[in-house]
Amino acid sequence: MEPTQGDYDLSEVDGIDTLRQRMADAETVRDWSFILSDYISFGNNKISDNTGIFNMNSATDCPNADTENCQVPWSDCYAHKAENIYKKTLPYRRRQEYLWECLDAETFAKAILKIKERKRNAFDYIRFSEAGDFRHKGDIIKVDRIAEILSGEIEVYTYSASDYLDWSEAEHFKVMQSNERDNYGDNLFSAVPEKDDIPEGAAQCAYEASDGKVKCGDCTLCIDQRIDRDVYITLH
Numbered sequence: 084m085e086p087t088q089g090d091y092d093l094s095e096v097d098g099i100d101t102l103r104q105r106m107a108d109a110e111t112v113r114d115w116s117f118i119l120s121d122y123i124s125f126g127n128n129k130i131s132d133n134t135g136i137f138n139m140n141s142a143t144d145c146p147n148a149d150t151e152n153c154q155v156p157w158s159d160c161y162a163h164k165a166e167n168i169y170k171k172t173l174p175y176r177r178r179q180e181y182l183w184e185c186l187d188a189e190t191f192a193k194a195i196l197k198i199k200e201r202k203r204n205a206f207d208y209i210r211f212s213e214a215g216d217f218r219h220k221g222d223i224i225k226v227d228r229i230a231e232i233l234s235g236e237i238e239v240y241t242y243s244a245s246d247y248l249d250w251s252e253a254e255h256f257k258v259m260q261s262n263e264r265d266n267y268g269d270n271l272f273s274a275v276p277e278k279d280d281i282p283e284g285a286a287q288c289a290y291e292a293s294d295g296k297v298k299c300g301d302c303t304l305c306i307d308q309r310i311d312r313d314v315y316i317t318l319h
């Protein structure tokens with residue numbers, strides 16, 4: 084599927100009517116927490132189970148898809164590949180976007196804290212946008228407010244190629260910038276041809292360096308706001 088940059092027909096998204104009905108019926112933070120828990124995943128082959136993942140939009144609808152901002156060619160975008168391979172992935176991520184649009188930061192954050200209370204395996208981190216990216220300043224302000232409310236309980240982080248946005252209000256979450264077109268993140272996450280090309284003072288991604296034994300969440304180089312270090316993967 085070609086990138087839409089966010090221009091698609093919401094009424095054609097599978098499951099949107101059911102989600103809308105659930106949202107219309109939600110009265111309490113607890114109700115919202117049950118809805119949100121169906122739209123947050125925990126862990127995958129690269130991310131530890133102590134990390135929740137929420138996408139503000141899909142890769143197909145990513146504002147940076149197939150543009151010069153994104154360092155990954157559109158045909159290599161793994162988040163987009165998943166949306167092509169698995170029939171349910173794109174509609175799921177579009178429903179995440181709808182939920183993101185409709186839910187205010189306070190309710191979102193309080194619902195996350197309720198999920199944490201209920202969950203047998205506690206989690207410590209939330210990663211925004213494994214697929215997709217920040218579209219406008221409103222996304223930054225909302226994530227920042229959520230991170231502020233969660234502060235002390237859950238750390239929030241993201242990677243972004245949206246260098247053209249004003250990131251000055253991203254104070255409570257960590258931003259790993261994924262291009263060098265501007266100085267907009269806390270640190271850089273980028274790729275170099277070989278390990279020897281990693282600049283002095285920067286680190287090789289622990290997941291790569293450990294052959295997948297150390298996952299994000301076990302390693303907090305890109306998560307912990309107190310760590311001031313650029314991170315690189317190698318292209319081999």
Ligand code: SF4
Nearest residue numbers: 288289290299302305
């Ligand atoms: S450096 Fe650590 S936190 Fe960053 S991507 Fe690699 S494993 Fe994840």
